[in-house]
Structure formats: C-alpha cells, structure tokens
Amino acid sequence: MTRYISILETIGRTPLVRLDRLAPPDVNVYVKVEAFNPMGSVKDRMALAVIEAAERSGDLHPGQTVIEATSGNTGIGLAMVCARKGYPLVVTMAESFSLERRRLLRFLGARVVLxxxxxxxxxxxxxxxxxxxxHGYLLCRQFENEANAEVHSRTTAREILDDMQGEPIHAWVSGFGTGGTLKGVSRVLKAADPRIRIVVAEPDNAPLLGSGEAQPAGVSHPRFRPHLMQGWSPDFxxxxxxxxxxxxxxxxxVPVAGEEALRLARELARKEGIFVGIxxxxxxxxxxxxxRRAPAGSHIVCMLPDTGERYQSTPLFEGIEDEMNEEELALSRSTPGCRFDTPAVTPVSQVVTPQEAVSDIEAERRLDDYLTQTPVVMFALAWCEFCWSARKLFDRLGVDYLSVDLDSPAYQAGDMGVRLRPVLARRCGAPTIPQIFIDGQSIGGCSELFEAWHDGSLGRHLAECGVAYDAEAIIDTELLLPTWLHPRSVTA
Structure with missing residues (x-):
C-alpha cells in the first residue's frame, strides 16, 4: 500500500532484520526495528490502541483531554494520535528524562508537566x-490497560510469526517496561509454539523480576535503583x-549493565547501520x-523499542563532538579550499560600473526607505541561522524591529532582494547577512550585535533613539546560537 488516509495507518508492520556482524556466526539473530513506526518507537502501537479502545467504550468523548505518565515514547505516540484525532494531551514526566522528549511532545502540541x-x-x-x-481528563493507564497488551497480540506477535515463515524460534527477547509488549507477544508466541523461550531483560542494578520479590502495593519496588535505560524498567x-x-x-x-547497553547501541549503529536508543x-x-548459549542454527528474535534520536542529551552520545576532531581537521587541511583555518576573504568592490549605477539607484532608494521606517532594521535571510539568533536576542529584549527578508516573496518584486545585496554590501563594507542598522547606522552582523549587547553599546544606541527594551535582561548570547555551532566557529 502506497497511499494512506491517515498517519495512524502507518503504525506497525515494522521490519525484522537479521544481524550480520554482531551475532555469533552460527546463530541467526533477528531484530524487530520499532523505530520504523511513524514516531519512532514501539509505543505508537499502544498509543493508538488505548485511544481507540477508550473511544469504543465511550470513556473518551470528543474534545476531552487525555493524560498519561510516561518517560517519553508513550507520550510521543499519544501526541501523534491525539493530534490526528483532535484530543488535547497532557503528559507527566520525571525531570530526569531526556530534553529531546519534552521538546518533541511540545512540538506535537502536548503539554508537559515535570x-x-x-x-x-x-x-x-x-x-x-x-x-x-x-480536571476530568482521560487517564490512559498504560501499565494496566489490557488494550496495551491486546495490540501486541494482534499485531507485533503476528508480524513476527508471519515474517519467520514457519522457521522455529528458539527465543524471543524483550524488556518489560509497561508489560504490554511482554504480555501481548509472549502469549501468542507460546500458543504458536510452547518451545519458544521468552526471555526478559532488565537492568542489572535494578533486578525487580530477577529478585523474585513481589511488588508492594502503591510504592516503589525495594530493589529498584536508577539506571540508564529510560523507559525500560520503571520503579515498579x-x-x-x-x-x-x-x-x-x-x-x-537476564540482567544487563548500563555500560553494555550503551556499547551495543553504538555498535548497532556502527556495525549494522541500525540507529536505536539505549x-x-x-x-x-x-x-x-x-x-551465545543457543544451539547452532537457532533463530532468536529481539525487540528494538525505539530510535536513537531522542537520546542526544544522554550518555549515549557522550564523546560525540559537535566540532571536528584532530583527524577530521587533518583531513580538512589536506586540500586547500573551504577551510576554517584559512577563511576566504570576499572583497567588497568599491568600483561601480555605469550599468550597475543605473540599476542601483532604485535599490539605494529602497534601502534608505527601509532605514527610515523604524529605528531598528535587520536585513536578513529567512533560512539563515545567524538571522534567527539575532531575532532571538531582539525578542528576548522586547525590541520592535523591521526584518527585511531579502529571500522572501515580499522583497522579490523586480528582483529587489537580489539587487539590494551589492548595495547593502557596499554600504556596510561586508557581504554577509544579517546586517543590522540602528537609527540608520550600521552596527554589523550577528556577532557584532551580540558584542554590542555585552559591552553595553547596544542598550545606549536603543535608548538614544527612543527604542524600548528590557534593560534588566540577563542573556547568555551563546545559547542563542545554533546548537551545532561552537562559539569559536563564529569567528573562524
């Protein structure tokens, strides 16, 4: 099927992939890559199932708010489903879970209560x-909701059996988390073949199941300790x-050490090209x-619950730098062009041909018109991240300004956006964008704007021309730069 009525129809039917470089050579290890779900995790299945079950039962009414406690993946799946179906969503989440998850949830329209x-x-x-x-919200209750297990019996387990095409499965391996995947898949696999071993993995420092101790009512399990595997094992x-x-x-x-989890996630990416989380x-x-203990020729199926993209602020990405390392710098320097250590200098021509002078008359007039419309004017490009950074500073300060976005349709009539560039470059003495003016005077680009804020000259310029701004604001301008950019790259 190549066309879908809704994004929700794309949930499930994730691939089963045989490992080539990480598994023992005489054993077939297949991984169920749940990152292929639309929001990148196995929880998409449960999110849709829980909402549709509540709709069928009448527990969820049109426009009613949905709420759930989640480490992130369930919430992200619910945010997708609720966005498509028109339900507001509130997510409660412990503050220790990755920042990417909060941002994804809010991007999808959910409210996040830490x-x-x-x-x-x-x-x-x-x-x-x-x-x-x-508030009368619908609580999904993922940890006890039978719809959570039912969807895995109906979809995940059947997909595994269908993809194995009758080949005997020696073992199926999964974490437990909410228990939905474990309960739903295991009962179908056992019914199909009682010889299939159901193996549950958990953190070695939080052996809730391995301890054999029962779960006390209403409190944390006594053997729980914080661990690296977000969402893999709650404290109950x-x-x-x-x-x-x-x-x-x-x-x-099977107990698993956190460092081993990190190592295998990285190895999956680098040796099998499969990008997953901790x-x-x-x-x-x-x-x-x-x-390693299985008979030669055995088939083992392993669940891979989610993508690695939502772990960038966690130890999984420790040591993954934003800037070039020594090896990469040496590679850059092995050819002469496009290097940070020898930046190209683009001269600004001071010689204008007669043809350019005629063409530039209107551009000069337009530039002067923009500068007289309001005290603060920024000549920008809509896609430029340095322009975004400058806008962030003005927004934090509460400064009203005119942004002349040279690449936008509004400034392209008569090709004016293109014609303004050389005129602007000659006026400022630099070809770069953004270029910012206060009271008709050029103060430079993003770097110069930030410097002017820190040395106090920006505030003085704004005050002199009567522009209101928050003089008490405390702003770390480095945090306004693109996240991939280290401050020293700006000056390189």
Whole structure:
C-alpha cells in the first residue's frame, strides 16, 4: 500500500532484520526495528490502541483531554494520535528524562508537566492521577490497560510469526517496561509454539523480576535503583508484567549493565547501520547472551523499542563532538579550499560600473526607505541561522524591529532582494547577512550585535533613539546560537 488516509495507518508492520556482524556466526539473530513506526518507537502501537479502545467504550468523548505518565515514547505516540484525532494531551514526566522528549511532545502540541526525579516513575504516575481526577481528563493507564497488551497480540506477535515463515524460534527477547509488549507477544508466541523461550531483560542494578520479590502495593519496588535505560524498567512491576509472570510465560530473566547497553547501541549503529536508543542496546545485549548459549542454527528474535534520536542529551552520545576532531581537521587541511583555518576573504568592490549605477539607484532608494521606517532594521535571510539568533536576542529584549527578508516573496518584486545585496554590501563594507542598522547606522552582523549587547553599546544606541527594551535582561548570547555551532566557529 502506497497511499494512506491517515498517519495512524502507518503504525506497525515494522521490519525484522537479521544481524550480520554482531551475532555469533552460527546463530541467526533477528531484530524487530520499532523505530520504523511513524514516531519512532514501539509505543505508537499502544498509543493508538488505548485511544481507540477508550473511544469504543465511550470513556473518551470528543474534545476531552487525555493524560498519561510516561518517560517519553508513550507520550510521543499519544501526541501523534491525539493530534490526528483532535484530543488535547497532557503528559507527566520525571525531570530526569531526556530534553529531546519534552521538546518533541511540545512540538506535537502536548503539554508537559515535570515531576521531581526523586519521586521516580511512581511520582509521575501519581501526578497524572491527581490531574485526571481534578480536571476530568482521560487517564490512559498504560501499565494496566489490557488494550496495551491486546495490540501486541494482534499485531507485533503476528508480524513476527508471519515474517519467520514457519522457521522455529528458539527465543524471543524483550524488556518489560509497561508489560504490554511482554504480555501481548509472549502469549501468542507460546500458543504458536510452547518451545519458544521468552526471555526478559532488565537492568542489572535494578533486578525487580530477577529478585523474585513481589511488588508492594502503591510504592516503589525495594530493589529498584536508577539506571540508564529510560523507559525500560520503571520503579515498579506493572500489573501487565505481573500478569505475564503469573501466567508462567517468562522462561528467563537476564540482567544487563548500563555500560553494555550503551556499547551495543553504538555498535548497532556502527556495525549494522541500525540507529536505536539505549533500551534497544540493552535488549540486544541480553539477546546476544542468549545467542551465545543457543544451539547452532537457532533463530532468536529481539525487540528494538525505539530510535536513537531522542537520546542526544544522554550518555549515549557522550564523546560525540559537535566540532571536528584532530583527524577530521587533518583531513580538512589536506586540500586547500573551504577551510576554517584559512577563511576566504570576499572583497567588497568599491568600483561601480555605469550599468550597475543605473540599476542601483532604485535599490539605494529602497534601502534608505527601509532605514527610515523604524529605528531598528535587520536585513536578513529567512533560512539563515545567524538571522534567527539575532531575532532571538531582539525578542528576548522586547525590541520592535523591521526584518527585511531579502529571500522572501515580499522583497522579490523586480528582483529587489537580489539587487539590494551589492548595495547593502557596499554600504556596510561586508557581504554577509544579517546586517543590522540602528537609527540608520550600521552596527554589523550577528556577532557584532551580540558584542554590542555585552559591552553595553547596544542598550545606549536603543535608548538614544527612543527604542524600548528590557534593560534588566540577563542573556547568555551563546545559547542563542545554533546548537551545532561552537562559539569559536563564529569567528573562524
């Protein structure tokens, strides 16, 4: 199928991929790459199932707000589903989870209520319950909602069996998290072939299942400790997980160290080209332990829950630098062009031909017109990240300004945006964009604007021409630059 009525129809049917370089040579390890779901994780399946179950039961009414406690992936899936279906969404999340997850949720229109990290997963769940009770929100209850398990019985498990095409599966390996994937997949696989081993992985420093200790009611499990695998194991054994264990479908529990999870996530990217998160690396670590003990020719299926993109502010990306390392710098210097250590200088021509002079008369007039419209004028390009940075400073200061976006349709009549560039370059003595003027005087580009703010001259210029601004603002201009850009790259 190549055309879909809705993004929600693209959930599921994720690929099963055989590993070539990481698995033992005599054992077939297949990974279920759930990053192929539209929002990048296995939780997309559950998000759609929970919302549609609530719609069918009448528990969710048109326009009603949905709320859930989540480490991120469930919330991101719910945000997609709620956006498509028109339900407002509130997510409660412990402050310790990655910043990318919060931003993704808010980008999709959800509201994010943070809870103290010390109160762990049970704290964010308690907050969700409080908010649902007070405001009449629908609480998804992913940790106990049977729709969570049902969707994995109906889709994930069937996909695995169909893709294996009758080949015997020695073991299926997964984390447990909410318990939905574990309960839903295991019961179908066991029904299809009781010989399939169901292996559950968990953090070695938080052996909730491995300890054999029951989950106390309403409090954190006594064996829980904070760990690196976000969303892989909360501080309690969920009801869905307890039901799977009670049903006797779990054959083995494998502890995994956090450092091993990080290592395998990186190895998957660099040796197999599969980009996943920390929990996927942890699950693979357990699967490889199983593979090393499995008979030759065995088939092992391993769940990879999500993509690695939402882990950039976590230890998974430690050591991944924004700037060039010594090897990359040496490679850059091996050819003469486009180098930061020998920047090209673009001379600004002071000689204007007669043809240019005739063409520039209107451009000069237009430039002067813009400069008289308002005291603060920025000549910019809509796509330029340095222009965005300058705009951020003006916005933080509350400064009203005119932005002449030379590449926008509004300034392209008569090709004026192009014709203004050389006139502007001669006026400022520099060909770069942005160029900022205060009271008709050029103060330079983004770097000069930031310097003027720090040395106080920007404030004096604004005050002299009567432009209101927040003189008490405390602004770190480095944080206004593009995130990929180190400050010294600006001057290079």
């Amino acid at each position: 809870t103290p990290a010390a109160e762990k997963g049970s704290g964010m769940l308690a907050k969700a319950i409080e908010l649902a009770d007070k 054994i969920s009801p869905l997980t307890q039901q799977a264990v009670a049903a006797g479908v779990v054959d083995d529990v 929990s996927a690396g942890a699950t693979l670590a357990a699967a490889l332990q199983v593979a």
